[in-house]
Amino acid sequence: MLAREKVISIEEMASIIESLRAHGKKVVHCHGVFDLLHIGHIRYFEQARRMGDVLVVTVTPDRFVDKGPHRPAFPEPLRVEGVASLECVDYAALNQWPTAEETLRLLQPNIYVKGSEFKNTKADLTGKIAREEKVVKEIGATLAFTEDLVFSSTNLINRYLSDYPEEIQQYLNLFRQRYSLQQVLDIIDNMTDLNVIVIGDTIIDEYQYCATIGISSKDPAIAVKYQSHDTFAGGVLAVANHVSNFVNRVYLVTVLGERDSYEDFIKSQLNHNIYPYYIYDQNASTIVKRRFVEGYSLIKLFEVYVMDGGSLSPEQEGEICNWLKKQLPQTDLAIAADFGHGAISKPIRNTLIRRAPFLAINTQANAGNRGFHTVSRYSHADFACIAEHEIRLETRDVNGKLRPMMEFLAQKLDCSQFIVTRGKKGCYIRGSSGDFVAVPSFGLRIVDRVGAGDAFLSMTALAAALKAPTEILGFLGNVMGALAVGVMGNRKSIDKQSVKNFIVSLLKEDRQ
Structure with missing residues (x-):
């Protein structure tokens, strides 16, 4: 049978397996990214085939491959065809789900086979194998493991097919010599028990997707045709969502407009372990940043800010300050995601500075605050x-070297750790001992840069509170940023498992 004739749909595979089992055939199932x-794969399939009469293989779709933004290296049609081309494989199909759990329930094989590297389910960072083992028992099948040499597709791709330029590959080789994979992953796991307060401006990010249709006949203006729209929870809401994926509980403090508050939408977008504390501005609506985007290229044409430019009343400032004074002693970290739109006033800043056990800040310069909102508004x-x-x-210096600027501001703010993000150039970090480290960017596929800084802040603030080594701090931030630029706006927050998988894909050691 030709390889393409062996490629079938998952539904066809289920029907064929049912018929085979009815005729007394023992069906063996393998699943993976491949x-x-x-x-290693070939010998794995050959051993699996010897365990039964028929071998079927399901392949993870591109959209569910979570080994980093540079994977898969080969698209799903080629991966399925490659598997089907092997003589020992009887049928191959593209899976429809992120894992094999639902696949197993649908296919009902006699034996489900994994490689020997998965024998120790505790070593599986994803927890997928343990869940699949549970389903295998549920359907009355047998879980078996092959015994052979183990090769790593991730390592082989990193060594021979990496999309990264030579200088980044060299950097990663040096990083592996300085830090172990487990050391980096342990820092992420240690974030879980941190008690965190996130405070800042709520922003509703609205994307209006359009198709350009020409120039207006009346005015020299671009005419566009509406296609669709998305609404995302941005600003401090995005930061809180990112942080909540790494810790058990997050307290969120923010300001909503009393008119057009978007409160129901916000509640629907916040992760379940976020506990919000809202102050309502009676004279304002919740801030909306509406971006008009060309639907094919995803190039942003222009933005409209819906904001009243109001400020909190002294009573509202006092209410927030009193809440902070009560809660801050019970927290490990306060993150000020300050977009300069009034949610963090001077009295609130001073309360954070005096009371927070560890204060992490970001002061974003945007079109709504540029020129008067800089990091020196914080004295510490x-x-x-x-x-x-x-x-x-901040320093009024367009061409100067970054290091003297960072030294100056670190001393001015009495700030032990200071990071400057540089887009495609990565980031530059001043550590608590005065050391400086540069870490390159790991982003390859850029969909949208909006929200990448929020993701970077979320990760690095947590790592800094744990006193992570300077270089690991920048490394983790750039991993988070690389994942964030692959997402349109703040469509989804970056979760712990995606970060771990990306780190493994970058740092995985040779295994033979």
């Missing part, structure tokens, strides 16, 4: 994270 088909921070254009605005 991104780079190698000798334990950790500060700003973009290069923001530090240059």
Whole structure:
């Protein structure tokens, strides 16, 4: 049978298996990504085939491959065809789900086979194998493991097919020599028990997708045709969602407009372990940043800010300050995601500075605040994270070297750890001992840069509170940023498992 004739749908596979089992045949099932088909896979399939009469293989779709934004290296049609081309494989199909759990329930094989590297389910970072084992028992099948040499597709791709330029591959080789994979992953796991307060401006990000249809006949203006729209929870809401994926509980403090509050939408978008504390501005609506986007290229045409530019009343400031004074002694970390739209006033800043056990800050320069909202509005921070254009605005220096600027601001803020993000150039970090480290960017596929800084802040603030080594701090931030730029706006928050999988894909050691 030709390889393409063996590629069938998952529904067809279920029907064939049912018929085979009715005729007394023993069906063996293998499942995986199979991104780079190698000798380890071939021997795995051959051993599995000897366990029964028929071998069927399901392949993870591209959209569910969570080994980092640079994977899979080969698209799903080629991966399925590659598997089907092997003589020992009888049928191959593209899976419809992220894991094999639902697949097993649908196919009902006699035996489900995994490689020997999965024998120790505790070593599986994803927890997928344990869940699949539970389903295998549920359907009355047998879970079996092959015994052979273990090769890593991830390592082979990193060594021979990496999309990263040579200088980044060299950097990763040096990073592996300085830090172990487990050391980096342990820092992420240790974030779980941190008690965190996130405070800042709520922003509703609205994307209006359009198709350009020409120039207006009346005015020299671009005419566009509406296609669709998305609404995302941005600003401090995005930061809170990111943080909540790494810790048990997050307290959120923010300001909503009393008219057009978007409160129901916000509640629907916040993760379940976020506990919000809202102050309502009677004279304002909740801030909306409406972006008009060309639907094919995803190029942003222009933005409309819906904001009243109001400020909190002294009573509202006092209410927030009193809440902070009560809660801050019970927390490990306060993150000020300050977008400069009034949610963090001077009295609130001073309360954070005096009372927070560890204060992490970001002061974003945007079109609604540029020129009067800079990091020096804070007299102290334990950790500060700003973009290069923001530090240059603060120091009024467009061409100078970053290191003297960072030294100056670190001393001015009495700030032990200071990061400047540089987009495609990565980030530059000043550590608590005065050391400076540069970490390159790991982003390859850029969909949208909006929200990447929020994701970077979320990760690095948590790591800084744990006193992570300077270089690991920047490494984790750039991993988070690389994942965030692959998402349109704040469509979804970056979860712990995606970060771990990406780190493994970057740092995985040779295994043979």
